[in-house]
Amino acid sequence: MMKTIVRRAVGAVLALGMTVALLSGCGGPDPVKDVMGYSGSTVFFTVNGEDVTAEEYLFWLANQIDANISYLSMMAEEGEDIWDVEVEEGVTVGDSIKDLAQQYAVMYNVVAAKGEENGYTYTEEDKASYQEDLAAAKEQMGGEEAYQQWLKGMCLTEEGFEKMSSVSFINEHMARGMFRDGTENAPTAEDLTQFANDQDLLAAKHILLLTKDMTTGEAYDQAKKDEQKAKAEDLLAQLQAVTDPEQLETKFDELMNANSEDTGLSSNPDGYVFSSGEMVEQFETATRELEPGQISGIVESDYGYHIILRLDPAQVDDVRTQWENNQMSTLSQQWVEEAEIETTEAYDNLSVSDFYDKLTAYRDTLTAEEESTETDSTDATDGTDSSTDGSTDASGAADDSQTTDGQSDGAQEQSDSADSQGDGTDSQESADSADGEAAQDTDGQQETTDQ
Numbered sequence: 465m466m467k468t469i470v471r472r473a474v475g476a477v478l479a480l481g482m483t484v485a486l487l488s489g490c491g492g493p494d495p496v497k498d499v500m501g502y503s504g505s506t507v508f509f510t511v512n513g514e515d516v517t518a519e520e521y522l523f524w525l526a527n528q529i530d531a532n533i534s535y536l537s538m539m540a541e542e543g544e545d546i547w548d549v550e551v552e553e554g555v556t557v558g559d560s561i562k563d564l565a566q567q568y569a570v571m572y573n574v575v576a577a578k579g580e581e582n583g584y585t586y587t588e589e590d591k592a593s594y595q596e597d598l599a600a601a602k603e604q605m606g607g608e609e610a611y612q613q614w615l616k617g618m619c620l621t622e623e624g625f626e627k628m629s630s631v632s633f634i635n636e637h638m639a640r641g642m643f644r645d646g647t648e649n650a651p652t653a654e655d656l657t658q659f660a661n662d663q664d665l666l667a668a669k670h671i672l673l674l675t676k677d678m679t680t681g682e683a684y685d686q687a688k689k690d691e692q693k694a695k696a697e698d699l700l701a702q703l704q705a706v707t708d709p710e711q712l713e714t715k716f717d718e719l720m721n722a723n724s725e726d727t728g729l730s731s732n733p734d735g736y737v738f739s740s741g742e743m744v745e746q747f748e749t750a751t752r753e754l755e756p757g758q759i760s761g762i763v764e765s766d767y768g769y770h771i772i773l774r775l776d777p778a779q780v781d782d783v784r785t786q787w788e789n790n791q792m793s794t795l796s797q798q799w800v801e802e803a804e805i806e807t808t809e810a811y812d813n814l815s816v817s818d819f820y821d822k823l824t825a826y827r828d829t830l831t832a833e834e835e836s837t838e839t840d841s842t843d844a845t846d847g848t849d850s851s852t853d854g855s856t857d858a859s860g861a862a863d864d865s866q867t868t869d870g871q872s873d874g875a876q877e878q879s880d881s882a883d884s885q886g887d888g889t890d891s892q893e894s895a896d897s898a899d900g901e902a903a904q905d906t907d908g909q910q911e912t913t914d915q
Contacts, residue, residue, distance in 0.1 A: 660777035
C-alpha cells in the first residue's frame with residue numbers, strides 16, 4: 465500500500481499547510497540546515513537533468529511523515545523502530561515513505577518543466593492570487609508569526625513555498641489549455657458522457673420550495689406546507705406545458721431563478737454535479753430515474769418540494785473540468801514514470817528515521833523557545849504592572865481611580881471589538897453551512913473541484 469504511486473500528486477499546496485500542526489518559535493534562515501546540518505540548496509537528485517534540492521524534497525518527506533505517523537505507529541511492536549518495519553519483503557516503512565515523498569517532488573518538477581516547455585507560466589495574475597490566498601492562510605493559521613514557524617517546521621523558506629505553490633497554477637493552466645476546444649486533445653461528447661458514467665457523476669438543476677425554516681430547522685405548519693405544494697404544482701404545470709425540448713431548460717431556468725428557495729442557487733447557478741451519497745436520498749433517486757433533458761414530478765425531501773431537471777453531463781462545465789483534471793493527472797503520472805532520475809550521495813545516505821528524530825527535536829526546540837518567549841513577555845508585563853502600582857500609590861487615590869477607569873474603558877472597547885469580530889465569523893459560518901443544504905445531505909457534502 466505504501467508503495468502505491470500517487471495518482472494525483474499535484475494539488476493545492478496551501479491546503480496541505482492547513483493539515484499540519486502549527487509550530488512556534490525562532491529558527492535560522494535555512495531550516496534545512498537547522499535540522500540536518502547542510503544547506504537547503506543541497507542537490508538530492510536530478511529529474512531529466514533538473515536539480516531537486518533538499519528543501520524541495522524534505523518538505524514532502526515531512527509532510528508524508530506527518531500525514532501517516534499516527535497510522536504507522538500502530539504497525540510497530542513495542543520497542544520496534546517504526547521505520548524498520550517491513551511492509552513487504554525487503555521494503556521498510558522508511559523506504560516507502562522516502563519513495564512516496566520523492567514521487568511528489570518529481571511530480572512537481574516535471575509539471576513545472578512541461579509547463580515551461582508548452583508555454584504555461586506562473587503569471588503576474590497568479591502571483592497576485594497567491595498573495596491573496598497566502599494572506600487568508602496566514603489569518604487562518606493565526607498570523608504571520610504562526611505562518612513563519614510552520615514554514616520552519618516543514619523545512620521550507622518563503623521562496624521555496626511560493627515556488628512549489630506556483631506549480632499548482634501552472635498545472636491549472638495546462639489542464640485548461642491543453643484540452644481546450646480546437647486542440648487534438650479536446651474531449652468529445654462521448655468522452656465526457658463515458659467519464660461521467662465511469663465516475664458515477666450525475667448533473668441536475670432543481671427548483672426547491674422549502675417546508676422548513678433553514679435558520680431554525682423548524683418545520684412549517686401544515687397550512688404553509690400546503691401553500692408551498694400548491695405553488696410547486698403550478699410551476700410543474702408550466703414546465704409540462706413546454707412542448708419544445710430545446711426551450712425546456714430556458715423555461716426551467718426562468719422559473720428556478722424566480723422561485724427556487726435553494727440557498728445554494730447563487731453559487732451553483734448551472735446546477736449540481738454529484739455522485740452517490742452526496743445529495744439527500746430522494747433527490748438522488750429521482751435524478752437517476754430521469755433521462756438527460758427530462759423533468760421530474762414533485763419530489764418531497766426533508767427540505768421541501770423539488771422539481772428536478774436532469775442535465776446532459778457532456779454539456780456541463782463542471783463535468784468537463786473534472787475530466788480535464790483527470791486527464792492532467794494521468795498525463796502527469798506518465799511524465800513521472802518516464803522521468804530520468806539520478807540521485808546524489810546526500811539523498812542515498814538520507815535515513816528517514818534519522819530525519820524524523822532530528823525534525824522532532826527541532827520542532828520541540830521551537831516550541832520550547834516560544835514558550836520561553838511567552839513567559840518572558842508575561843514576566844515583563846507583571847513587572848510593568850508592579851511599577852505602575854507603586855507610581856499610583858504615590859500619586860494619590862484620585863489619579864488611581866482615573867487610571868483604572870481609563871483602563872477599564874479600553875478593555876471594554878477591546879472586548880466589544882472582539883465580540884463584533886466573533887459575531888461576523890459566526891455569521892459567515894452559518895451562511896456557508898446553509899449554502900446548498902437545500903439540495904445536499906448534511907452527511908455527504910458535494911465535493912467542489914479544486915486544483
